[in-house]
Amino acid sequence: xxxxxxxxLAQIATILDVExxxxxxxxxxxxxxxxxxxxxDIVFVDHPKYYDxxxxxxxxxxxxxxxxxxxxxxxxxxxxxxxxxxxxxxxxFKPFVRATSSIAETAQMGAGxxxxxNSFIGNNxxxxxxxxxxxxxxxxxxxxxxNGVIIHxxxxxxxxxxxxxxxxxxxxxxxxxxxxxxxxxxxxxALCTIDKGxxxxxxxxxxxxxxxxVHIGHDTxxxxxxxxxxxxGIAGCVVVEDDVVIWGQVGIASGIRIxxxxxxxxxxxxxxxxxxxxxYLGTPAEDSKKKFRExxxxxxIPYILEQIKK
Numbered sequence: 001x002x003x004x005x006x007x008x009l010a011q012i013a014t015i016l017d018v019e020x021x022x023x024x025x026x027x028x029x030x031x032x033x034x035x036x037x038x039x040x041d042i043v044f045v046d047h048p049k050y051y052d053x054x055x056x057x058x059x060x061x062x063x064x065x066x067x068x069x070x071x072x073x074x075x076x077x078x079x080x081x082x083x084x085x086x087x088x089x090x091x092x093f094k095p096f097v098r099a100t101s102s103i104a105e106t107a108q109m110g111a112g113x114x115x116x117x118n119s120f121i122g123n124n125x126x127x128x129x130x131x132x133x134x135x136x137x138x139x140x141x142x143x144x145x146x147n148g149v150i151i152h153x154x155x156x157x158x159x160x161x162x163x164x165x166x167x168x169x170x171x172x173x174x175x176x177x178x179x180x181x182x183x184x185x186x187x188x189x190a191l192c193t194i195d196k197g198x199x200x201x202x203x204x205x206x207x208x209x210x211x212x213x214v215h216i217g218h219d220t221x222x223x224x225x226x227x228x229x230x231x232x233g234i235a236g237c238v239v240v241e242d243d244v245v246i247w248g249q250v251g252i253a254s255g256i257r258i259x260x261x262x263x264x265x266x267x268x269x270x271x272x273x274x275x276x277x278x279x280y281l282g283t284p285a286e287d288s289k290k291k292f293r294e295x296x297x298x299x300x301i302p303y304i305l306e307q308i309k310k
Contacts, residue, residue: 001200002030003093007060009075010242012042016091018086021067022075028061031089031177033219035237035255036200042089045084083165087175090199094177097123097141110147122158139180140196146184152212154191157182161198161218161236174198176218181287183207189214189230198236205242229266241276242278265286 009026013019029040034050037043037059044063045054054062061075063082066275070076075198079085091293103121110129112140115121119137130145140158151157163174178197182188182204196202199220204216208226217236224242228234232246235254240246244258247266252258259276269283281288 001031001090001094003028009077012061013077014268016077016079016088018085019078020075021078024060030199031086032059032091032199033237034059036219038195042077042086044079044086046082079237083172083174089176090177099123104141116153123232127242131217132213134190143180143182143188143196145182146186146206149182150187152188152190152192154189155193157188157194158196159193161195163198163236177246178202178219183224186210192216197237211248223260244276 001202007028008024009020009022009028010024011172012028025039025242028042032043034043034054034057036167037057037281039058039060041059042061042063043057045051048275049066049166054134055071055302060073063077063078063281064086065082065200069079075221099122099280104123106123107121107125109127111192112130113127115133116134118137119133121139122141124142130147131145131149133151134153136153140165143158146148156177157180160176161174161191163195164171174209175197177200178199179201180194181201183206185207187209189210191212191213192210194202194216195218196248200219202219203221205222205224205226207224208222210228213231214228215233217234217238219236220238221235222240223244226244228246232250234252237255238252239257241258241260243261245263247264249267250264250270252270256270257273259274261277262274264285265281266280268281268285270285273291274280275283280286281291
């Protein structure tokens with residue numbers, strides 16, 4: 001998430017009321033999660049296990065809960081609670097804006113686009129030309145929809161990320177300040193849910209097709225010409241490359257990559273990254289040819305036991 005304009009390290013420290021390490025004029029351009037950070041971004045870290053990962057990331061400002069040696073070319077913000085302070089920055093730069101109509105005055109729609117009754121189009125949403133938004137679709141603030149997109153009834157684009165920190169008092173929610181970006185000629189089935197990024201974008205690539213009741217988690221990137229069948233669930237921060245096929249009721253864990261032209265058969269559970277150009281089956285998902293041979297062997301067990309008894 002980029003700020004509307006450049007800020008200085010001292011200005012950000014003042015907003016958060018925290019100490020800083022580095023030049024007061026050090027430039028700050030935005031905040032991001034560690035998997036999408038760029039120079040000029042703030043990243044937060046609150047566990048020693050991940051200090052090195054944050055300090056060595058592309059982020060040039062680290063919001064951290066302990067004073068450590070500051071790497072060259074970087075700056076630190078010293079916070080008692082980086083998680084809460086990251087939320088404070090999200091609220092400051094991307095505050096919630098109450099809707100005043102079903103289609104916000106700041107929403108933009110291209111020529112030929114049709115919005116069916118009872119749909120909600122939020123603040124600053126951009127929708128391209130020749131789109132069809134069916135009844136009862138909800139598109140949260142700041143979403144970007146390309147040209148020729150079809151969204152079927154009941155779909156929700158831009159819900160918050162499922163991201164919580166467990167504390168003694170309960171669960172503390174990480175506030176989502178990102179967007180949903182839908183590229184040209186995508187079709188989204190009925191009752192699909194696509195969460196916005198925590199600080200970046202959740203992206204559906206050109207000409208990809210989602211069946212009904214598909215869930216896409218925060219900051220996930222779906223490539224071009226991807227097919228996803230009904231009731232599949234993809235967790236946050238997943239990358240699905242071009243021309244992948246995901247059949248019904250597949251579950252995909254967070255933070256992994258499905259490479260180009262992979263095929264995942266129905267009801268598979270994917271907990272690791274998968275190579276492209278192959279088909280996969282089962283939980284955990286494995287090469288389908290190997291899995292089919294295993295299943296064929298299992299069916300022979302009763303016959304083998306009968307032979308042993310004889």
